[in-house]
Amino acid sequence: MAGGTVLNALVAALCLFSSPSAAVPFFSKRQTLTTETIQAQALANAQKVLAGTLSDGLTRGAGCNKDTVAIRKEFGDMTKEERVDYTRAVKCLLNKPSKLPAGKYPGAKSRYDDFVVVHMNMTPSVHATANFMHWHRYYIWAYETALKTECDYKYYQPYWNWGKYADLPTSPIFNGDEYSMGGNGEYVAHKGTSIGMTTIPAGPGGGCVRTGPFANLTIHLGPLMSTMDPALKIPSNPNPQGYGDNPRCLRRDVNNFFVKNALLATTLASHITSNAAIGKFQDTLQTDTAQRSSIHGSGHFSIWGDPGGDVYVSPAEPVFWLHHGQLDRHWWMWANYLEKEVKTRTSQYEGGTNWQNPNSARGKPTDPQWLDVAAPTGKNGIPSNQMFSTTSGPFCYLYQ
Numbered sequence: 396m397a398g399g400t401v402l403n404a405l406v407a408a409l410c411l412f413s414s415p416s417a418a419v420p421f422f423s424k425r426q427t428l429t430t431e432t433i434q435a436q437a438l439a440n441a442q443k444v445l446a447g448t449l450s451d452g453l454t455r456g457a458g459c460n461k462d463t464v465a466i467r468k469e470f471g472d473m474t475k476e477e478r479v480d481y482t483r484a485v486k487c488l489l490n491k492p493s494k495l496p497a498g499k500y501p502g503a504k505s506r507y508d509d510f511v512v513v514h515m516n517m518t519p520s521v522h523a524t525a526n527f528m529h530w531h532r533y534y535i536w537a538y539e540t541a542l543k544t545e546c547d548y549k550y551y552q553p554y555w556n557w558g559k560y561a562d563l564p565t566s567p568i569f570n571g572d573e574y575s576m577g578g579n580g581e582y583v584a585h586k587g588t589s590i591g592m593t594t595i596p597a598g599p600g601g602g603c604v605r606t607g608p609f610a611n612l613t614i615h616l617g618p619l620m621s622t623m624d625p626a627l628k629i630p631s632n633p634n635p636q637g638y639g640d641n642p643r644c645l646r647r648d649v650n651n652f653f654v655k656n657a658l659l660a661t662t663l664a665s666h667i668t669s670n671a672a673i674g675k676f677q678d679t680l681q682t683d684t685a686q687r688s689s690i691h692g693s694g695h696f697s698i699w700g701d702p703g704g705d706v707y708v709s710p711a712e713p714v715f716w717l718h719h720g721q722l723d724r725h726w727w728m729w730a731n732y733l734e735k736e737v738k739t740r741t742s743q744y745e746g747g748t749n750w751q752n753p754n755s756a757r758g759k760p761t762d763p764q765w766l767d768v769a770a771p772t773g774k775n776g777i778p779s780n781q782m783f784s785t786t787s788g789p790f791c792y793l794y795q
């Protein structure tokens with residue numbers, strides 16, 4: 396891809412551009428629900444759906460019920476034992492061999508990297524598209540499944556509640572202790588960046604992660620679209636598609652710029668309560684306004700660094716999965732928190748199939764989605780309409 400095309404693509408996907416519809420304010424005077432109330436209502440309704448006392452319009456087998464359903468927790472709400480088992484299992488995937496064809500992706504050094512390659516391959520067809528949330532739901536579930544089946548992880552995929560921590564570097568996710576997801580990067584002098592309408596100031600990190608379970612983690616794939624200060628001289632990948640082996644440290648620039656604005660709990664609640672149709676909901680989730688950058692992009696850029704700030708390679712940042720877990724939860728809350736809307740919202744599907752072309756072919760609920768080598772055995776190519784609910788199709792989980 397040409398540089399300009401690549402930048403447009405980033406802007407479209409990591410969400411930092413304005414559109415006429417995005418000028419509509421999120422806030423409305425009648426909205427007073429908190430994210431806690433929204434969560435509680437969504438869970439109550441989703442449990443009714445599971446019990447068969449409320450219809451979401453889908454059919455589901457008896458295999459997923461109140462006794463078998465998994466409960467995904469916020470990372471900080473997990474016990475220390477649960478958190479340590481999670482990072483142990485992630486490190487296990489980082490140490491297992493890749494299942495990709497030998498030689499095709501020289502930077503894919505581990506089973507974990509298989510997931511990164513799949514995301515790199517799929518990026519243009521799963522961002523700013525109809526399947527954005529469906530594909531990522533499927534992708535996270537496949538990762539959770541790999542942690543459990545290939546690395547004996549005993550619990551479920553955690554999420555990062557964006558509105559919960561006012562100071563991210565000292566939060567249970569990033570405080571760098573043995574129960575965290577590793578610390579911030581070491582401080583190195585660097586500049587911020589400007590993407591679309593948003594200027595991101597340099598944060599308190601920028602260097603290698605030296606503390607916690609992912610201290611000195613080596614990243615091999617990418618970068619493909621780094622957003623870090625070029626003065627940091629992050630080495631380029633030997634392969635133009637980013638698939639070559641480019642060993643370098645995991646860098647973070649965990650910062651509070653976004654949690655003070657786009658990721659405030661009040662902003663998140665308003666986003667859920669102010670967008671009744673999926674098209675509006677998705678667009679406003681992924682696009683900037685003059686007031687604030689998009690919710691999805693803001694999570695990524697709260698971690699930033701390399702590869703966290705790279706739209707193609709960002710799953711190589713271990714906290715990617717907590718961020719996208721929360722994105723899935725945000726969609727789940729939107730679909731479930733109003734009892735009368737559950738049926739309508741569950742099956743809504745709208746948008747194109749290519750991130751750079753808003754006029755690309757419309758996505759259809761029957762479109763199969765692909766995870767290739769990341770799919771659990773026999774579970775590749777599942778259509779989007781099997782991903783409408785977290786308790787139907789291949790899934791059986793709720794959020795607490």
Ligand SMILES: *[C@@H]1O[C@H](CO)[C@@H](O)[C@H](O)[C@H]1NC(C)=O
Pocket residue numbers: 605606610611
């Ligand atoms: C990480 O690497 C640095 C620099 O090589 C080294 O000083 C440090 O001990 C390492 N830390 C861990 C936890 O391995």
Ligand SMILES: [Cu+2]
Pocket residue numbers: 514522531
């Ligand atoms: Cu993605």
